[in-house]
Amino acid sequence: MSLGRQQLLIGVILLALGLILPALLPEYFIYLFNLLMMYLILAIGLDIVMGWSGQFAFAHIAFYGIGIYGTALLHMRLGVPFIVGMPLAALLAALIGYLIAVPATKLRTVYLALSTFAFAQCAAWVFRTWESLTKGPDGLRMTPTNLFGFEIVNDSQAMPVIAVILALVIAATLNLLHSKLGRDFFAVRDNENVALASGVDVKATKVWALTISAFYAGVAGGVYTLFQSYINPDNIDVTLLVLILSMVVVGGSGSLAGVSIGVVVLGVLPEVLRAAPKGLLIWQEFVYGLILMLAIIFSPKGIWGLFSRAKGKS
Amino acid sequence: MSVLLSLKGVTMRFGGLVALNGLDLDIQAGSIHALIGPNGAGKSTLLNCLSRFFTPQEGSMSFKGESLLNLQAHEVVKVGISRTFQNIEQFAQLSVYENVLVGLSSKEERYNPFLPGRVRAHVQAQSAEHAQEILQELDLWAFRDQPAGSLDFGRQKMLDFARALASRPQLLLLDEPAAGLRNREIEFLDSFLRRLVKEQGMSILLIEHVMQLVMAIADEITVLNFGEKIAHGLPREVQSNPMVIEAYLGKEVEHA
């Protein structure tokens, strides 16, 4: 199947699900779908920088926060509609990502990891302390998103919109995957020296990876404003980063299918655990750590890696 | 014959260690120039200087009259210099085919990821053809969809070759291409390198310990020891140079 058809098919399926499911399922499930779709956008963005390009960039949640606050504030303060505000906020995230990436990608791995992590913490601190803009620790109550004159007030209305955004994101990702830039990402990950000798501008490629991933995180932030009505800086923290990272690793980094599997598995797992005896819930954190550890030890390519290996043998 | 690459007084120090000391070297267009010398003589350092991984503290390096010092590492391949690596190194998780495509990429237009799929297909068609030629020539076409890391040692070295050749370089820098290869493979290398020079007019700078290959194909040989040039000339002349024998060949000959 050609790339264009593949993209079209994914788009049609997602849009169809986005239109049909809200009519069939209780809002709770629609909320879960919305949440998972948002996680997927976040996870794909993180995978582009970590799984594709092999760069430790831990600033993802900061860009997600910029996407949320950017979209919400543009709408609330300046009346910018979502259709314009969300891309603007995502571009702002990408711009800041670029400014971070230029000095950070010169650094050795450990420094890249720490400087991006430090940046994320600084950003969280700014969200918390810049009260005149973000309302700080009180949290920001967001007015419902307006899309072409329709107010989006609940999950069912948000779902088709999010599905379309996700379809666009996936289509763009597939395009990127088959582009020279996409191939360069993998080349840089596998061997920087050989990449350099083959004419790949390694530094620029890394900067691109970080910038693009920041854009994705910004889009995810914009999506957040579609189906949530309140943001507190406390909710943008390392726990979320670790969750997204686990999704990427457990599902299978470096592949769209793997990341999707990871998002679904780890996103649905807590819902499955709801059925477990309440006293056992407290083991959750340990179990998550264990799953992550086992995945990275026994199948560095995640669940998808196991699957595709089995397929290769038969 | 004209001089393709010219080095003058190249000096490279690491802290207190002098890896290259005022080295002069000319490579003629359309020739195979071998660089030999004991381990630690500075051969690989020179290659890394040429591919701009290192910047020498002193000296000049000019390729076709242009200074290499103005280029960044990733730009070297665009002016026509390509290299292989001593240890097997490639993009282990990319397929064999993709490895060659990365090697080709300096010749491709920078692809705009926002173009629709069909336009890209056209851009890539020419690249694909060239990649196929190279892979077929080096007997790797059958493995094109395997991850590069899963090939055996000899084929990985060939793949490194294929990647370096993909950019159609004028000057090919080879860092011990024959190391670890079996005799049959070395014979293939011998004829293949000759063909590159004869049919495509390529020039080659060859670092090699396998003397049988060096002596067979080199037009000129330069011998390095402790970062300095101790001999230079035709294979026959170098072979009989007492300084070379003392520094390097003597042991090597006995060993062989």
Place this chain on the structure above:
Amino acid sequence: MGLFNLILQGIISGVVTGCVYALVALSLVIVYKSTDVVNFAGGELVMIGAYIGLLLLMWLDWPYVFIFLITPVFTYALGLVFSRFALEKINRKKTSSNTVLVSFVIATIALSDMLKGIVRVIPFTEEVRRLPPLFSGPPIFLGDLVIQPQDIVIVVVASIVMLMLWLLFGYTLVGKALRATSQNERAASLIGIPVKSVKSAIWGLSATVAGIAGLLLAPKLLMTPDMGNMVMLAFAAAIIGGFSSLPGCVVGGILLGIVQNMVGIFISPQAIAVTPFFVIMLVLLIRPQGFFDKTLAYKKV
């Protein structure tokens, strides 16, 4: 209390906490130097050290000094096990040096979750806990200034550990093996150094230092399963030292302890939380190789 004394008191207290940050920074740096792994579970090793100490104290009717001495044995074992059963297995499956580093870091993040999770399961840890100080007595007054005997003990113990690490790395055969392994693994194994065991030993050693830091920190910082978050301070300290210099870590840690207090006094206590991150970004921007190391932080090719 005059401004001068205010500053002086801030410095004294900063030096004490700084010593502990320095210890944790050392535990991070020795692992990084020899195995290239950024240990994001460093803080959790500190935390687990403190809780092991507390549990031993509750179960065993021993004098605290003994418990102080045997707790690091447990964290040593933990580091060893992690290195053997996680990192080595990952290393064996590696496809390239770049991706294996990402895997290592993810493994330490997983370890950090597991350690936090396992401590959380004990109902006892729901509440804030504290270990007794190694030594307690009436505070020493120097005019307006107050110095706790416990603080002196912290500085002394931390200094002893630092000194021992320095001697170990610089002047013993083990240290030479460690350094050789960290510089060139292949060469080290060629001359007969058991690289795998050395690496595990380094992880054990790092965890030991972290455990000691936990025991020292628990009376001062109090214990919650989340106390490992202080690791960011240690990262900042290590960065000041270029992530490779042991004396750099010590100076970095102490500097950070003092800077935190100065920020609290002169800028705002609210800014204390962001200080280590700001320091990390600042140092990396202006002097990424740190202030103690000549080798470059830029990737060598």
Place this chain on the structure above:
Amino acid sequence: MNMKMKLFKGLLMAFAGVFSVLSSAQTPGVTDKEIVIGLFAPLSGPLVSYGIDPLNAAKMIYEDVNSKGGINGRKIRLVIEDDKCTGNDLLGVAKKLITVDNVFILHGGSCTAAIAAAQEYIQREKVPFVMLNAAGDNAVFPPTRYMFGSFQGTQRVYGSALSEFAIKSLKAKRIAIIVHDDDYGKANLAAAKAVITRLGGEVVAEEKIPPNISDITAPVLNLRASKPDAILSGAYPAPAVLLAQKYGEFGMTNIPLLQSTQGMPTPSVYAKNVGNPDALKNLYHTWSFTDIAKEDVRERMLAMYKKSNPDREPGPFMVTGVPSALAVIDTLQRLGRDLTREKFVDAMEKLNLNSDLMTGPLQFSATRRDALRTVEVVKFDGKTQKVMPDYYTWNGKDGN
């Protein structure tokens, strides 16, 4: 639009229609025999200590009422969930309980920020939400129709009570305040400042500290440099202990230290953690329950808990889960057999519950969603707790 699409749309409409008919047939979560209540709190993650025991305590109150025959002939059935104290999770739990389990009302939440994330949703779905044990400042101010909470007092109540106590009983004039730089700290500080200004005192220092502070020296030095007559603290357990330790070390023990409830879950553990008995000479804290003074109340609660949870030692915040459950039961009893969510809200608004457990009445009104405004101040010397004679009541204005 082509035929297929029309057909498809029609099908959808039919589906939606069936759904709405089914759900509007009767009040969700109420049958002849039972009332379904969705009960939730953090049962995993870093904040479990605020969740497990209070949730168990609420459960034991419901079980108690069931064992006595239920409410107006109906038994309470609970659907228990874990909200992890995060906005995303709590909102998910609320949506599950409402749209999948069809509960009558929601009862839960221990963290204000997480609860606030669900506020718009609750408002839209018109489902009553009774908070379990969050202080809830941001969720009850400004008041919204369906959200009720703050059964052990808001941060405003603590800040106000300690300020009034410091000025009236301790005759303090210069007061220093130390709080966290989050929503709780902000509310606590605002109320304290308003009360202090109103009563003619002076705020001499305002220290805002991060909840994960590791060296508290600088803020304590700042407090000391301001020469206060009393120090008000809104710190959480770990920083509260660090504060008391430093306060003791720096010889500030002549200055009364007034601690808000959240910093001292179990006074005995707090005392042990502080270590230095000197630092406990002049220590006071707020409390919303009468179980300190009344031994019978304390014993009754413990016995009930043991009966309901034989395997678990009740932790510090156990009792905080009780009053919200009492309020729900009282409201249901007053309502009689005819239950709708709107009627529940109207009845809840008229709540005026005097319980021997609480230091003040639990009240709501058309414009009020915070239940408890009266708390006591307790002096704690490291061994015994002594309840101060006066109760302190927030006036509903200070700090708003």
